Structure formats: C-alpha cells, structure tokens
Amino acid sequence: FFFAIQKSKMFAGRFARSVFRAPVAQDVLKGALRTKYSDLLVDHYENPRNVGSMDVQDPSVGTGLVGAPACGDVMKLQLKVDSNGVITETAFKTFGCGAAIASSSLATEHLKGKTLEEAAKLTNKEIAAELLLPPVKLHCSMLAEEAVKAAVKNLQSKRLSPAKTEVI
Amino acid sequence: IFFREPLFFDAMMLRRFIPVVQTALRRPLVPPQQLQWYSTDYLENCDVALESIHNTVDELADGPLADDVDDIMYDSGVLSIQLKNVGTYIINRQAPNKQIWLSSPVSGPFHYDMVCTDDGSVQWLDTKDKHDLAQKLAQEFKHLYNQDVEFLMDE
Numbered sequence: 475f476f477f478a479i480q481k482s483k484m485f486a487g488r489f490a491r492s493v494f495r496a497p498v499a500q501d502v503l504k505g506a507l508r509t510k511y512s513d514l515l516v517d518h519y520e521n522p523r524n525v526g527s528m529d530v531q532d533p534s535v536g537t538g539l540v541g542a543p544a545c546g547d548v549m550k551l552q553l554k555v556d557s558n559g560v561i562t563e564t565a566f567k568t569f570g571c572g573a574a575i576a577s578s579s580l581a582t583e584h585l586k587g588k589t590l591e592e593a594a595k596l597t598n599k600e601i602a603a604e605l606l607l608p609p610v611k612l613h614c615s616m617l618a619e620e621a622v623k624a625a626v627k628n629l630q631s632k633r634l635s636p637a638k639t640e641v642i
Numbered sequence: 643i644f645f646r647e648p649l650f651f652d653a654m655m656l657r658r659f660i661p662v663v664q665t666a667l668r669r670p671l672v673p674p675q676q677l678q679w680y681s682t683d684y685l686e687n688c689d690v691a692l693e694s695i696h697n698t699v700d701e702l703a704d705g706p707l708a709d710d711v712d713d714i715m716y717d718s719g720v721l722s723i724q725l726k727n728v729g730t731y732i733i734n735r736q737a738p739n740k741q742i743w744l745s746s747p748v749s750g751p752f753h754y755d756m757v758c759t760d761d762g763s764v765q766w767l768d769t770k771d772k773h774d775l776a777q778k779l780a781q782e783f784k785h786l787y788n789q790d791v792e793f794l795m796d797e
Contacts, residue, residue, distance in 0.1 A: 544738035
C-alpha cells in the first residue's frame with residue numbers, strides 16, 4: 475500500500491499517463507482476501523450509542539471497569555436500573571480499537587430493557603456474531619462481556635450492602 | 643479506582659506547564675517508580691510455547707493435514723493458522739498480562755495465564771476454568787480432523 479502511494483507520487487507528473495498499469499489477477503485477489511469490518515461495526519464505531527457517564531455513587535447505577543491501558547483496551551460500562559430491576563439506561567466509554575468501541579456500544583444497546591439476570595447472560599459469541607468480528611478481534615467482544623458482568627456484579631453488591639462500594 | 647474524566651487540553655492550557663517543564667529539566671533524572679518491563683521468564687516460556695505449537699502444526703501441514711491447512715504464519719509473537727472451511731486460529735503473546743491469547747474459530751477467545759509447577763515446568767491455564775492450552779488445542783484438532791495431536795510445550 476505504501477509502495478502504491480510512492481508510485482503515484484513518482485509518476486504524478488508528465489509520466490502519469492504513460493505508466494498507468496491495468497490491474498492484474500494478483501491485485502484483484504489481494505483485495506478480495508483483505509478482511510473488512512462489517513457495516514454494522516463501522517456504524518457503531520462512527521456513531522456509537524449511549525456514550526457517556528453516570529454517577530458512580532448512585533445506588534441504582536452499576537459500573538464495570540475492565541481492561542488496562544497497557545493492553546490497549548479499557549472499557550467502562552454503566553447501567554441504571556429502575557425499581558423493578560429492569561435496565562433503563564446504559565452508558566459506556568471505551569479506549570481502544572474500533573472493534574472494542576463497537577463491541578461495547580452494541581453491548582449497551584442489547585442491555586436496555588433486560589433484567590440483571592438476563593444481562594449477565596450476554597455472551598461474547600452474540601456480540602462477535604452480530605458484528606462479524608475478525609479472529610484477531612474476538613478478544614474485544616470478550617472484554618465487552620466482562621464489562622457487562624462487572625457492572626451487574628457491582629450493582630448486585632451495591633444492593634446487598636447499601637454502604638459505598640468501590641468500583642473494582 | 644475511579645475513572646477520571648479526560649481533561650480537554652487546548653493550546654491555552656499548555657502555557658500553565660511551562661514552569662513545570664523547566665523544573666523537570668533541572669531535576670536529576672530518576673527512573674520512574676513503576677518501570678514496565680516483562681520478566682525474561684515469561685518471554686522465554688511464551689516463545690518456547692508458541693514455537694512448539696508452530697512446529698507441531700508445521701508437521702501436521704506437511705503430513706496428515708496437508709489439504710486442510712491453508713497458511714501458517716509466525717511472526718513476532720503472533721501465530722496464525724488458516725484452515726480451509728474452518729477459519730483462522732490466532733495464538734499470540736500478550737506481554738502486559740503475561741498471558742497467551744487464543745482466538746479459535748470454533749470456540750472463541752481464551753486467555754491463558756503462565757503457571758509454574760513444582761518440577762520447574764510451565765503450564766498455560768485458562769483464566770476462567772483453568773483448562774490447559776495444550777489440551778484445548780489437542781481437543782479442537784481431534785474434533786475437527788479426528789487427529790490425535792500432542793502439543794508438547796517443550797523445545
């Protein structure tokens with residue numbers, strides 16, 4: 475790809491027309507083999523849903539913070555439940571690659587309207603299948619699942635002991 | 643730990659740091675408290691494990707699974723095995739966590755911690771249910787191709 479850019483710079487002048495090369499079979503194959511992110515993933519990356527932050531001290535808000543900057547991915551996922559235990563609002567902030575952002579954005583979308591028990595059942599397989607994640611990005615969906623589980627666990631521990639619980 | 647809201651830096655805020663930068667330059671250079679280095683144990687063991695998996699799969703590709711293995715690439719801690727009609731296995735080192743990460747087209751992503759046993763050997767055990775990486779790979783290849791493969795994580 476870099477070579478392609480250099481080449482076009484080289485022949486940008488008066489030699490441009492004479493050196494144009496028709497695409498050969500290898501170029502077509504290379505383009506086909508290159509994996510692209512699915513449209514849904516690109517949509518969630520460019521227009522992420524539920525980006526934001528909720529009050530950590532709020533007793534009806536559960537916060538899950540997973541990952542580490544050294545690994546390249548950090549996700550903070552928050553969910554708010556109403557008096558019936560149904561998730562009404564979600565918010566997330568993610569530092570990481572496009573697949574990580576899309577995974578956490580999709581997770582927040584899936585969580586709305588679920589109870590805590592149903593939310594804890596969200597698996598990385600569902601997220602990966604929906605976003606059509608390439609093999610190297612499956613770990614992002616796993617991190618999103620861990621973030622959801624951490625948020626649910628945080629909220630459950632808040633309900634058990636109403637005293638201030640620290641976000642792990 | 644609390645997640646701090648990122649401060650929005652702009653050019654106007656930068657001028658506040660000028661006196662700080664000048665004192666920092668005059669201060670004697672002291673190494674930071676938390677130096678991030680990866681223990682040579684982990685790096686050596688990880689390389690040994692990945693190399694041995696690479697060699698085992700190479701042998702399979704030359705022998706019984708010649709038609710099923712499309713491509714094997716091993717470069718700078720990332721081993722990628724492309725299988726026909728199945729998908730791509732990616733086994734890579736994750737140095738910040740001292741882990742090996744596996745991404746299986748059959749069963750998904752897994753993280754393996756380095757565990758040193760009493761007799762000096764090293765095992766790679768899953769973070770969730772403590773299964774062994776070598777056994778996992780053997781199981782998957784058995785399931786896919788009915789081949790009994792032994793992944794010995796030795797040199």
